[in-house]
Amino acid sequence: MLSPFPPTNWSKACALWIHEIHVAFDPPVPVVPGKGGLLRLMRWSTPRVAVLVALSFTLHCTRPPAYLPSPTAGPLGGGSSADGQAYVEEGVASWYGGDGDGFAGRPTASGEIFDPEQYTCAHRTLPLGSFVEVENLDNRKRAVLRVNDRGPFVKGRVLDLSKRGAQDLGFAGQGTTRVRIRSVNAMGLPTALDPAVDRIDPFVVQVAALSDPKNIDSLTRELENTFGPVSLQDTVTRGGLSVKRVRVGSYTSRQEAEQAAEEITKHLKDRGVEPFITRQR
Template sequence: MDFNALCTQNWSRHFSIWIEDIQVVCHPVVTAPFQIQVNVLRKARSLSRYTAMVVVLLFSLHCTRPQATPVVTVPEAEAPEAADEPNEHSDAKVYTETGEASWYGAGDGFTGRATANGETFDPMDLTCAHRTLPFGTKLEVRNLDTGKRAILRVNDRGPFIRGRMLDVSEKAAKELGMHGRGTSRVRIRSVDTKGKPAPIDPAAMVGDAYTVQVAALTDPANIARISKELQSAVGPVNLVEARTRGGVTVKRVRVGSYATQDEAQKASDLISKLFRDRGLEPFITREN
C-alpha cells in the first residue's frame, strides 16, 4: 500500500511497523556482554510507542486546524488638506474672491516707477495690484493650479486687462509657482498681520471713490467720440493717462465718481446695456 502523508492512520501504521522491527531485532537471545545494549533498546522501544502517539496526535491537530486567513494591509487614503485654523471672524466678514491672476516685474518697465499709492515699485517685494481693495490690505493668495500660497500687500491698481482679477509682483509669482506660466487661477482672502483670516477694516473702504473704466484707447478721435457718448448717456467722463507693459501710452476712459461699489455697479450695468454692440466690457476700479 502506498504511503499517504496526509492520512494519520498511515502514520500510525508505519510507527507500529517501526516498533515491531525494533522488537524483532531485540528477540534473539544474546550473551551477557550485550545484555545492557538489549535493555537500552527495549527501553527505547517502550518510549517509542509513547513518542509515536504524541507525533500522531500533533499531526492530527495540524491537519484539522482551519487555514489562517491572510491579512491584507490596505494603504490608508491620503489625508485631506488641513483645514484652516478657526478664527474669531465669520466667513461672511472675510473678503474672498476667485479669478485669474497675472504678474509684472523688471522686464515690464515698471521697476522704479510709482505705484498707485505713491510707493516705488520693486518687483522683489511681496506686493500686488487690485482694482478696488484698499491700499495696505493683506491678502493670502492661493494658486489653485499649484496649491502654493503667499501673503501679499495691496499697493497698486490693476490689472486693467479683461478677465483678470489680480496682478502680483515678480517675487510673488515665483513663490506662487506661476512665474513661468504667466497667469494662474487664484483665490484670495483678506488676512491680518499674522496671516490669519480677518475682515477688512470698514474705515479703509471709504474715502477713495469708485469709478467705471470703459476702455483704454490711443486714437484721439476714438477717445473724443466715446467720451462724448458716455457723458451724454451716463455721466461725467474722466481721462487718465497710463503706460502699458509694452510701453504704449494710453488714455483710460472712466465714467463717474461713486461713493459705494453698489452705485458703481449700477452704472457699469447700464453702460454694458447701452454699448453692448460696441464690444465694451466696463469694470469697476478706484479713482486712486
C-alpha cells in the same frame, strides 16, 4: 500648702523647673494621596495641577495659527467683506515685473516705486495698503502680499502679483494660475475690509483705455451726456503705449457701481468695450 523653697529662692526654683521641660516634635509623616483629609490632599495636588495647566497653555500658544475660510465670507469671484467677514475671491492671477516689461522702477497707484522683488500685488478694488493671502489652487502654496497697485486690466484676471510673489507661489514660469484671495492683516490673519475706504477712495467704472485723442473726446462726451461726470487717467501699457483711461462716476457703494457698469455695458454693447469696476486711486 507650704512651698519647699524659701521666698527668696522663687526665681531660682522657676529657672530649675523650666530647665527640666523638654519639647519634642514628631518626625514629619509623608502624606499619602486620599488620606489625611481634604486639606492635605489639596496641598499635595495643587502644584501638580499648576504644572499641567502651564504645560497645556504653553503648547496652545506655541501652536501655529490655523484657520479656514468662513463659508459666509463674500461670494467667490467678487466677494465683499460685509458683516465683518473677510473678503474672498477666486480667479486667474498673472504677474508683472519681469525682464523687459518696463514696470520695474515705475510709480504704482499708491505712489511708491514698483519693485518686482517685494511681496506686492495689484487688484482692481481692494484698498491700497491692505494685505491679502493668496493661495495657488494648483499646488496649495500660499503667500501674503500687500496691495499697492491697480490691475490687472485684462478680462478674466483678478490679481497681478509681483515677480517675487509669483515665484513663491510657483507659477512664475507659466505666467498665470488659479488663485484664492482672502483679506488678512499684517500678521496673516483673516480680517474684514474697512467700509470707510469706500468714501475715501470711491468706486469708478472704467470703460476703455484709448490713445487716439479724437476717440477719447468722442467717448467722453457721449458718456457725460448719458451717465454723468467722466474722468481721464493717464497711464502707460506694458508695451509702452501712452493711453488715457476713460472712467465714469464716483460711487461710495459697490452696488451702485455694479448697476452703473451694467447700464454702460448695455449702452455700448456694439462698441466692443467691456466696462469694469475699479477705484479712483
